Amino acid sequence: MAGSTYGNIFRISTWGESHGKALGVVIDGCPAGLELQEADIQRYLDRRKPGTSTVTTSRKEADAVEILSGVFEGRTTGTPISMMVRNTSQISRDYSEIASYYRPGHADYTFDEKYGFRDYRGGGRSSGRETVGRVAAGAVAAKMLKELGIKILAYTKSIGPVQINEKNFCEEAARTTPTCMPDYEADKKAMEYLAACMEDKDSAGGVIECRISGVPAGIGDPVFEKLDANLAKAVMSIGAVKAFEIGDGIKAGTANGSTNNDFFCSENGHITKQTNHAGGILGGISDGGEIILRAHVKPTPSIFQEQETVNRQGENIRIHIKGRHDPVIVPRAVVVVEAMAALTLADAMIGNMSSRISYLKKFYC
């Protein structure tokens, strides 16, 4: 199965392992004429880089992106855009231990069951470094969407028990705090909570929220290619995400119709909604409101406590995981959520251009 390919028209294929030579992505289907340079990509990659705070691994990777094709004289040519990041900081150490057993909460066992063996160095393809290609491609999609007036903002909503306070919402904070929380106070508390987790040789989970504004009504498809269904797949395909919500999400399951329905209203001929319980999507198609989604992320499975597991010989053993591991996955996954949302929207915006014969006639005649 071509499991590393995503998108129908704006399609990407990512590649690379944690400790291989490099990681990268090919974007096939990006429109021609988009201004693009490596700095546009680097800005996104820097947001997922390790080694930037006490709660991210100490692995130092420049993660410097190189655009290898598809851009000429500063603009995309419409042909595949290949981008690559060389791995430079793989620590050469003895992997025989990690190769020999199955870490709880990791994909070691399932990879072995599927493929018969695995690249065990740093998690191989199942490492968080796999997202380098997603983020590089997402940066291009986001740039394209920006040209169309669409803005995507993701941030940490909670870490463990610490939630942001909407009243303190500050977009800049989302981009600058180590937790990616848009609330300086919550960030501080979350950092304290994480310090306590590390003290306990434990890790924490959390929630990422993503807001997409500027999407016109009418984007997405009914039935299987619903915009929220595609966003769900996009976000659930990020390692460690265990739940997805759109709009009110799980609250809708206990709500009544009278409180869950958003009433339409019209002002000067412009139709909007009085509330946004739906999260900007009705029947799989955008309604012109803000699209709001959430990803629930599990705690980092690599913890430094003793754990029980099985080795490749099928023997029950006790292990102590070593190495470099973040106590929380959430902050570094924020930009990945943004990237996946951008890729999904880019595809949907393009797909929508042929929804009416009148659009084709206007385009061609």
Place this chain on the structure above:
Amino acid sequence: MAGSTYGNIFRISTWGESHGKALGVVIDGCPAGLELQEADIQRYLDRRKPGTSTVTTSRKEADAVEILSGVFEGRTTGTPISMMVRNTSQISRDYSEIASYYRPGHADYTFDEKYGFRDYRGGGRSSGRETVGRVAAGAVAAKMLKELGIKILAYTKSIGPVQINEKNFCEEAARTTPTCMPDYEADKKAMEYLAACMEDKDSAGGVIECRISGVPAGIGDPVFEKLDANLAKAVMSIGAVKAFEIGDGIKAGTANGSTNNDFFCSENGHITKQTNHAGGILGGISDGGEIILRAHVKPTPSIFQEQETVNRQGENIRIHIKGRHDPVIVPRAVVVVEAMAALTLADAMIGNMSSRISYLKKFYC
């Protein structure tokens, strides 16, 4: 966009509108030799049929399926299986009112924005009747999976505030109670709750849970085609589903690694897990445990209270929706969740056959 097509190898295309001539599905890619007759399909369709209790619409539809192709002498031939259900009970009434405005919580507005107009009779393509094709195809996928030892069971976990009690779990109840709850007591309470909702001209949401057992370890793909990501898309593509969980789901966001990790253990050479917080999938690939997912479903948007909205002329109006509407969507969506899970698993099981060169050699050499 081909928005009504689902699956890579085991691929389906559904079609039909609520008040059109018929609804149906074409399955392209079903293996040859599967024993199949209309009764196999009918059994599933009967589970989503309206008019079977006080909480489902009084519309009477036989929903009798006809297999039109792809089956010969009682077995699938490997060529497309076309199945059709004629609509017989469309009430011929005046649709000019519903055509003129946008119902809150429905896709009327977004369809108009996307396509320029819509089949407004009974919701057209965005009606719950759209799921007829999904369920018919899902019945075939489920039959194929049964041959491979895989069993899928969905049921109602909660309606409004009423939740099932795991201690009362009874599989037969899930198939026979009007709420599809596997707990006779909870079913009774939920029915009372729904009666109260109807009294209030209101509607209720709920949660559907689905358990998939018998899936061997190694099914699914890393990165974008993760088994849980595909299940998320499958389930979120069902109208009214607003959130998706796998395993512990949202609980994972507040958990610690020490409690969220499932320890592997080995008994007589057979590897299992001591717990199943992950819900049977690690790194996008099945781990041999039971796959558990949940769908959070919003309340029926058609309620009989007065609501505010906008008409096609862009004027603010107040409306009273008429017609036949269930006070809750959940019970009839249970079989749809099963169907979508079956379609997703069928595709994944097939896709996995080529994951190793040794499998190809064994097959061909």
Place this chain on the structure above:
Amino acid sequence: MAGSTYGNIFRISTWGESHGKALGVVIDGCPAGLELQEADIQRYLDRRKPGTSTVTTSRKEADAVEILSGVFEGRTTGTPISMMVRNTSQISRDYSEIASYYRPGHADYTFDEKYGFRDYRGGGRSSGRETVGRVAAGAVAAKMLKELGIKILAYTKSIGPVQINEKNFCEEAARTTPTCMPDYEADKKAMEYLAACMEDKDSAGGVIECRISGVPAGIGDPVFEKLDANLAKAVMSIGAVKAFEIGDGIKAGTANGSTNNDFFCSENGHITKQTNHAGGILGGISDGGEIILRAHVKPTPSIFQEQETVNRQGENIRIHIKGRHDPVIVPRAVVVVEAMAALTLADAMIGNMSSRISYLKKFYC
């Protein structure tokens, strides 16, 4: 494999067997707002109907199409268009003989090898009747293309040794002669040739040519999705087609660059070519000239001479094929070539709308 599905955005799935209940197609991805009625489809289906001359089988099929979904108030809704033709004239006879052996030149043996068994009645899925769905869908694609100024004309170029004379070219003849030759003289000669073939209990091959005009420059893609590569697949997917040519085709293999190159020229700022050896496509992308392609079709494999073959028990036997068989496939395949060309162009025209970011900005901003 979903082998009966064609197209990326304008996607179709055909279904049905020669002697099954019905044949049909689902179009998923047709733009909304296209005026469409059953008569538009019927006109195309009538062109492939059996029983219309001495050189087509005497099987009488009304081939009356029914549109089951996706059209409302005379226009496409943007949702799947399901169309069906009931089989009415299956002769109920003893198929045990044909079931027992492998006819030379037919797919009996290969179907058995692939699927383990087959629907042997009238060729099942490998019958020429399989094209009913293609032609119905092609009629819709052609109607869409007509709105965009594109016209597709296919006709018989030769049957056996009888070729048309370009000087006698008459478009009306292509639509009215029994051979579909656009040359009344050649038609007469070809009919004589076919009569002789039938006298000899033999069959004849031939060539179909297709001209597509009105395609603007810039349609199609470089690399794998070249417009001519897709046309080749489309046409070669029609049963009995053994060769495909674009423009000068096989002549290009013996030509020199100096005579094969088409010189560009400009008149009043409009760029055209002085010649059209390329057949309207350069580097996989349309150049604004007429697209010309040819399909070489093998003789009908069912002949009434004694033939050698093998039965299912693996014994060498001699057979005499009975039943209704055209002495030539070409005339009835003409409309199928048109249909496949239309489907391919429809997809390419839609796909091209996102080739430049400036197109997206003009569309959305």
Place this chain on the structure above:
Amino acid sequence: MAGSTYGNIFRISTWGESHGKALGVVIDGCPAGLELQEADIQRYLDRRKPGTSTVTTSRKEADAVEILSGVFEGRTTGTPISMMVRNTSQISRDYSEIASYYRPGHADYTFDEKYGFRDYRGGGRSSGRETVGRVAAGAVAAKMLKELGIKILAYTKSIGPVQINEKNFCEEAARTTPTCMPDYEADKKAMEYLAACMEDKDSAGGVIECRISGVPAGIGDPVFEKLDANLAKAVMSIGAVKAFEIGDGIKAGTANGSTNNDFFCSENGHITKQTNHAGGILGGISDGGEIILRAHVKPTPSIFQEQETVNRQGENIRIHIKGRHDPVIVPRAVVVVEAMAALTLADAMIGNMSSRISYLKKFYC
């Protein structure tokens, strides 16, 4: 459109321009466990390398491949295989002239019409160097097929008027002569013919034949995914190919059924055919015989004679093309045909594994 992506399950995405930084390919969907090293790829790339004889350009490119991912400890891991070839010999010269006009027979004009501008250096993405990625991926597919007993051999059948003599057929010659003809005599004559063409500042076309042996009966699909239809697309997607034949190909158009049918025969229970007019495929599915196809290739469009054309300002001009150009495309395209055939077969072999439910049961139960 994702025009640089090919294949359903064994899927590749190629990238790169003639004078860009590098060219490459990502293979997504290759089974795990295949032994693979760079030398396996290099062997194929060397066959398409420029600068190896008097009839190929003097551009010197090492075309050294680097495997960047997806291979661990000498075997494929089942995750994407990324391969790259750095461009090293781009001559830095003034491209302003070539940028200003449209070369006859090239894609300059059509790229500009599609994308608004183009990378004009050495043809950019429409250069023959685009095939580097195809050949690298084809080498992997061929290696996989070899494990399954399938062998693919392509060679030059004719150049201009010079054809090979079947009696002189020598496989080694196909791999060692500058023309890739499997006939030393014909090679000599063809080289003389090419020398004469160059003397005349002209170029020549030719024909490539490809034989695929060892394919079991039952591979491929009926209807749109016919094995020959996919081979046609694969081969026609190679730049400069203008016609495609399977088996007797164009001869079938003038043949009679009595001579075109291949009679089946059985020897010791093994079913074969007495002849192979069909070229190894019946009804889109392999029949166990050798698959034989031919590609007709146009002459190199870059010739050194004066030619008429138009510049970007729409003015009629006369041009003299400079630079490095082969007098014939055929010899270097031979390995590309092999690569495309291998990629198509690899996908078909994998796709066939799920054609029967009994195969799935044997695999899983």
